[in-house]
Amino acid sequence: MAELQRSDADQLAYDEAFDRDGNVRPLYAAIVERFSNFDAAELRRREGIIEEEFRRQGITFTVYGDSQGTERTWPMDLFPRLIAATEWQEIERGLSQRVTALNRFLADIYTGEGAAMADGVVPAWLVQSSDGFERNAFGVSVPHDAHCVIAGIDLVRDAEGQYRVLEDNLRNPSGISYVIENRAAMTRAFPRVWEDHTVEPVGQYGRMLRTALESVAPTGAGDKPLIVILTPGIYNSAYFEHAFLAREMGVELVEGPDLVVDEHVVYLRTIEGLVPVDVIYRRIDDTFLDPVSFRPDSTLGVPGLLGAMRAGTVTVCNAVGNGVADDKAIHPYVTDLIRYYLGEEPILPNVETYVMWEPDQREAAFERLDELVIKPVGESGGYGIVIGRNATDEELANARAEIEADPRNWVVQEVVELSTLASMCDDVLEPRHLDLRPFVITGERTQVFPGGLTRVAMRKGSLIVNSSQGGGSKDTWVLAPQGETQAAT
């Protein structure tokens, strides 16, 4: 029988499955019970099934920063993450609220009056100095102001179990394919686990996304707008996901040269000739979209695309320039943006973040850098982060010097003792830190896809959950409200 460890005795973090006295939480009672009946050999066997499932399907990801560009099989831990229905409803409301405000902000910047800047909610200079502020997007409007059709919002739970927003991903958030594949792998490895739980299905994502993309088609696109996914190509780390989504939605997967612009209309080259394209779900960066207006050396984009966008004949999703709103330097202002645009109190608080261009906040942070997390604004994927309590004096002094040299480029956050959950490590289920990335879809309205991607730091004590940094994932179950029954997949 496998021993499920609650946690280390001195653990500060909130454990998802066990309370501080080591008693299993009711939410997890059935799953803990079920896992308690498996011995180490049985768990290994099922782990093997999951691994084989991903390998067989070629579900991999690339680790950047590794000189060999290593491809690895997608790592999924076999112990699932559960979210109660009532808890999920709160998250859902909080995420809808947040993404609605972020879309308002983007519309305000690119096609509006810049009201939030004029009213001093966000400093205009901060927007203008953001790497994600794309001047070419100025004046390009998007139906329903759905600048961000697909958002991935990274949530963590603090020591009290409170969900907080760590980061917004509003450009090309990835991971949704893994949510769906994780569920499939779980079902294969534990076919009877569904007997004890009624879990919200995840299989409807393709339809949900397709509906949203159809709804942002330009006026005049007709009832059946032509949607394509524009991928950079097979060398991209998320190519698997691009192909997966094309299949799930039943749309074409294309590369730049498959499209051509004629008199400000984008066409798909087909064997039957040119077919006008209405919506492009692109997974390439802004600056590669169109070599005429952006980087002239881009081999991935479509010449004349920006002109077509300006002419209003095609919608590009996510919209160009979203990086300004998921700039880590803007993150601390998002709760105020919610109050400003919606007149509501934010449902999900931010992780407490200090901005280094405000002298008071900077000095206060310098007093206790060894207790805080230092993040470069321009990096993602967990790169460049300094965790104060693990850093040497020299590393802290360097960080301080770098902050002083360029305060705009750094934010400092309170450490969040990410919540933990039992995860399979060397044949033992031990608590490991995790986060949650739900996906928020905006078309005519904003909806939250049930669950999301749970990422887990497989190294003991580590708070870095990014898969590019050796993190794993977990199947994430949103339990259906009591009294309802639904299929699991």
Added chain:
Amino acid sequence: MRLDIAYRLHFTYAERVSESQNEIRVRPRDDLRQQVLSYRLTTTPATRVLQTRDYFGTTVDHLGIRGPHDDLLVVAEASVETSPTGSGPAPVGCERLGDQQFINQHVEYLVPSQHVHWGALVDEVASWAVRGAADDVSERVLAVAQAVPTVLTYERGSTSIGVTLEELIDGGRGVCQDFAHLAVGMLRCIGIPARYVSGYLFALDETRLDEGPDDGRPAAGEGASGAGVDGNSHGIVGEDVFAPERPPAASPTAISVQTHAWIEAAVPGYGWHALDPTNGGSVSERHVVIGYGRDYNDVPPVRGVFNGSADAKVDAEVIIAQPTAPVSMVTEPIRRQARVAVSPSTDVAAQQQAAQQQQ
């Protein structure tokens, strides 16, 4: 002053090409100092031109030809009424530059941009330029504008657009956009917000014309705007030089030039103050503004790509005339060799694919 401007851009390709796409920024701007009376842009072959306005308020004509073509002619004609420039800024102490609100308002024009990066050398040259200037922002701006022509010698075709400010200073030669970039960099590095202005200069022969010998040197635009796309990039990047052709004796009021570039600096309590570093200082009613930006890259007269393996040649010329006087257009184009076709290597494609950020 009423000025009629004809901007003629002629792309000729060694072989037929297709799918050329271009953004053109040549329409003069409407503002307090100048009024556009008319503007018309035509292309051969004909195509639908989409006119938009960019972030900086510059008018952009988007146009593309999808079918096979051997050449593409774009002609833009504008009539503009310009007014004399007013008096310059009153003296204002340099401590005003440190005002946080002033800095925040001009942040885009204080930080490095694509073509304007500076290091120790620019810093040194800038300090040297203002060494004798009083504690007055406008005097410092003028000192920088006047120092640039002592650092650089005007020489047609002497540089291409990718050159850094350090390389410019070392080389000691440049065209008007280099003069403007260096001035912008020097001003920003001493804390004065500065922007790049693209426009036309109606220059009669008496203005500064230290034109270098035309030695058949390759054109400025060569190798300019990055590696090839599926087809090619063409841009007469680096070629919109202030390069007056000698006007024929018979036409005292018409002159063929390329587009010109100068600068504007933000002076506290005054606003944007225009100066022409290529001509050592003042901007007059003979300067016609197209638009401004952080540097050349925000307001290039033309930017575009085409699909095909052919070499392209771009002839660009501007003819400016004062319609009140007898006019004889100068039509001799300034010939320049556009960049050679480059097929992207598979390495480049793979690197770019891998580099696309998936959050």
